[in-house]
Structures are given as C-alpha cells and as structure tokens.
Amino acid sequence: MQLNTIKPAAGAKHAKRRVGRGIGSGLGKTAGRGHKGQKSRAGGYHKVGFEGGQMPLQRRLPKRGFKSQLLKFNAEIRLSDLERLDAAEVDLIALKQAGLVPELAKNVKVIAAGQLTKKVALKGIGATAGAKAAIEAAGGSLAE
Template sequence: MGLNTLAPAAGAKHRKKIVGRGESSGHGKTSTRGHKGQKARSGDGKMSWFEGGQMSIVRRTPKRGFSHAMFRKEYEIVNVSSIESKFDAGAEITKESLKKAGIVKKDGLVKILAKGDVKKNFVVKADAFSKTAKEKIEKAGGKAEIVK
C-alpha cells in the first residue's frame, strides 16, 4: 500500500450540490434559497454567537469585583528531599544550580518546601521558603536565605 493508492471508502464522498444552473436543473432561479429574507441574500446568516436578538451571554452575565489573578506569584516548588539527594554537603544552592541539576525547569520564582529530611548542611538561596523547610535546613547546620 502506498500513499498514491489511498482513496476514500465507497460512498464516503458526496457530490457537491450544483445550484443556479437553470430552472430545469431543479436548483435554478432561487437556487434552493427560497424567496427573499435574510437567508436568501448573499453573505446570509448571522454570526455564530448571535442569539436571535436575545441579550447576548456576555451582556447578561454580571461583571463585578476585581481579580488578583494577574498579580499572582507562581512558584516552582522544590522539596528539601530533592536538594538532599542531588547536592553535596556544604554546597551553595541557587536558582542556577537547581536548574543545572534539572530540579527546576523554568526561570521563574522558586519556593523550597519541607517534604523529606535534611542531614547535610547547605546554603540555600531561593525566593521563598516554607516555615518548616527553613527550620529543617537550619537544624542540619545550613542557611536559608531569601533572594530579592
């Protein structure tokens, strides 16, 4: 079987209706559009969102309040267990080193969370820390510094 032998299944393709070719064709004169009216005109019909003159959904829905969504800070999350497994004791861990190690994918904000245990001492520099993560890092003899 080759691409040159592919064809649609029998009966799958319909012949296009040919209109406006004289009255004896059965599709002449008004070309199956009926007499007058919006749908008889060229460029007929309404926009897909038109609701028959009814007040549109956009205008019906209430518009109130304010959304802080555009001001939201989205952090990429790193658990202390992944730092523990990828880095040696005494290492200085920054966003760049986390990206190089493959723990962080994007260049955005990084937040360190407390899942897992810390036995090595690190100097961790990130945009945010959970309270417990900071405690765990400092308990193991490391430092948790917030980078501005």
Template sequence: MKLNTIKPGSGSSKNRKRVGRGVGSGLGKTCGRGHKGQKSRAGGFHKVGFEGGQMPLQRRLPKRGFVVYRKKCVQEVKLSSLLSLEKDEFDPSTLYEFNLIKYINNPIKIIADSQICARAIKLKNLAVTRGVKNMIENSGGKIELTIEDVNGI
C-alpha cells in the first residue's frame, strides 16, 4: 500500500455544491437561496429566536424559573415545644392557636430534639419522624395519623 493510492471509501464523501453554474446544475441563478429577502443576501442571517420584529416566544412566556410556586412547605415543630405546653392532645388547630405553626393548611411534621418524652401525649393528623414515634409510644402516648390530611410528607 502506498500513500498516494489511499482513497476514502465509496459513498463516504460527497462532492461539494457548485452553485451558480447554470440552470442545468439545479443550483444556478439564485444558487438555492430562493428570491429576495434577508436570507438570500450575503451575511443576511439574524440571531436565534428572531421573529421578524414580532415579540419572540421566549419573551412572551412568563418567567417563573424552576421553583414550583404553589409548593407547600412542610412546617416542622419540635417535640420539646409540645411538651412545654400543658395540653395532652395536639392537632393542627391546637398548634395554630399556640403560634407553633404559621399556616394551618400546610403539612406539619413533629421532629425530635431531645432524647426523652416525659409524659404521654396524643397526636392527631400530624406527621412524625421515626424517633418521635418511638418516644411517644414508649411513654404511653398515641399517634393518630390520617394520610389525606398530611399529604405530601
């Protein structure tokens, strides 16, 4: 094999377009650019998204980013703040009365911050962590959880 005999495989390379070489070539006269207009001229291309002066699509649509604007944040309440109150039964309305939560309709979750649960308390329609569940059940308390009321946790 010699370097001067090497050729590309058949069908792997095409001949370049030879424009403006008469009507018989199929690319004569307007050279495949159509008639008149900005795109037919040399250097006559515009930026991506340009719509001829009309307000472009990316500027017409509302800008909301990647944040879900209807998302409900989970409100966390510490177990020690429940134990500091003198009630034994807690539900979302009770927590709202004592200003432990800001919104009554957003999901609520009780989290642990101390190692012991001294007294038996009853939680209704509140989500809890695994540690809080163990603490309350060991102290003789009870947890009633309805999934419909605390969806999304």
C-alpha cells in the first residue's frame, strides 16, 4: 500500500447535488422545488406550526388546566410511616433525614393511613382530623 493509492471505502463519498444546471442533470429548470408557491422562492419559508394563515392548531384548541408551582413544597406522611420512625419527637428535619419527605418540602401533613400505636410528639407538622385523633388516642401530641 502506498499513500498515493489510498482511497475511501466504496460508497463513503458521494457528489454534492448541483441543482439548476440544465435539463440533462435531472435537476434543471425548477431545481427540484416544483412550481410556484412560497417554498419555491428564495428566502420563502415559515415558522414551525404555521398553517398558511389558517388559525394554527395550538390556537384552535382550548386552554385547559393549571398546576401550581407551590405543590412541590408540600408533602404528606402516613401514620404507618410515623410508626416505623424511631423517634419520640418528630419535626420536619427528622423526616427529611429519614428520607420520608423530599428535601424541598416546607409543609408536611400527616394523613390517617395505617395504624399508630406509639406515643409520638409532632412539632411544626400538620395533621388531618382523623390523623390527629389517632395520634392523640395513642398518647401523642401535636404542637404547631
């Protein structure tokens, strides 16, 4: 093998398409752009979603729904999670360290799901009416 005989693999290179170079090329006259219209002209194109002046789909459909950005700061915890947690006093920091609520959480509420038999004191954590009754029945307390 010599340097002057090295060639790329067969089919690796192909000639650039030269449009508008006569009938014989197969891409003469209209140069593959068809006849008339916006797409045939130089610089003539439109943005994504444009429908030629017809009311675009995203404007024909109704606006719907809303998702509050504050939801990511709220979290909830079950009574059964409190049961498994080995702590007499439970606050937001303890729940984050145990991995029961996300780090972003600012407001936590206990919901009445599962059973609670241990005495647990909650600090700075809310509770539903059913959860509050279950906590107090087990001898626990809530301090806001």
